[in-house]
Amino acid sequence: AAGVIQSPRHLIKEKRETATLKCYPIPRHDTVYWYQQGPGQDPQFLISFYEKMQSDKGSIPDRFSAQQFSDYHSELNMSSLELGDSALYFCASSLDGSAYNEQFFGPGTRLTVL
Amino acid sequence: AQSVAQPEDQVNVAEGNPLTVKCTYSVSGNPYLFWYVQYPNRGLQFLLKYITGDNLVKGSYGFEAEFNKSQTSFHLKKPSALVSDSALYFCAVRDLNYGGATNKLIFGTGTLLAVQP
Numbered sequence: 001a002a003g004v005i006q007s008p009r010h011l012i013k014e015k016r017e018t019a020t021l022k023c024y025p026i027p028r029h030d031t032v033y034w035y036q037q038g039p040g041q042d043p044q045f046l047i048s049f050y051e052k053m054q055s056d057k058g059s060i061p062d063r064f065s066a067q068q069f070s071d072y073h074s075e076l077n078m079s080s081l082e083l084g085d086s087a088l089y090f091c092a093s094s095l096d097g098s099a100y101n102e103q104f105f106g107p108g109t110r111l112t113v114l
Numbered sequence: 115a116q117s118v119a120q121p122e123d124q125v126n127v128a129e130g131n132p133l134t135v136k137c138t139y140s141v142s143g144n145p146y147l148f149w150y151v152q153y154p155n156r157g158l159q160f161l162l163k164y165i166t167g168d169n170l171v172k173g174s175y176g177f178e179a180e181f182n183k184s185q186t187s188f189h190l191k192k193p194s195a196l197v198s199d200s201a202l203y204f205c206a207v208r209d210l211n212y213g214g215a216t217n218k219l220i221f222g223t224g225t226l227l228a229v230q231p
Contacts, residue, residue: 033218042221056218090157099146099208099217100165105158
């Protein structure tokens with residue numbers, strides 16, 4: 001079965017640089033969530049989209065922005081990177097954003113900021 | 115606010131023995147509860163969920179979880195542990211603070227399960 005695809009899988013950046021993370025949801029899934037998992041931490045919600053509109057916003061810094069495109073893929077744009085942004089970034093998708101439906105997670109993008 | 119707690123950072127069990135990973139929840143309204151497993155350098159894999167209905171929920175890889183409303187618990191169980199079950203387990207609750215319009219997951223701090231051969 002098709003899964004959530006994230007690219008790149010690994011990314012190394014310098015401080016103050018920018019990064020773009022991409023997420024391709026499971027086919028027919030119209031809801032995308034972004035989570036950040038720091039070392040030894042639980043995943044923290046950043047932002048979500050339903051039908052290409054932002055549906056919720058969590059602890060996402062103002063330096064970050066995201067959008068969902070017409071084909072339902074999503075991109076997380078990160079600017080002015082800081083050392084503390086080093087983390088595993090997960091994208092998850094679900095069908096119609098219903099609370100009943102489980103979220104399926106991608107393999108994550110490991111971002112290292114030097 | 116919705117929250118879940120996993121009181122144990124690590125659980126050790128011998129292969130073949132039953133295992134339990136504990137989770138308690140605090141919610142306003144009906145709880146929508148989930149268990150996920152994370153293997154090293156991998157994404158989170160969905161194991162099972164409780165939405166409504168039977169208190170005993172069966173999931174993937176032989177795992178099950180028991181929803182207990184009076185104890186506000188949703189413990190993950192397996193009758194016979196395998197070495198390959200060794201991983202990080204997260205309990206999560208759906209956040210329905212905004213009248214159901216927001217469906218993000220709120221995770222517990224995770225429990226590392228170590229199954230010894």
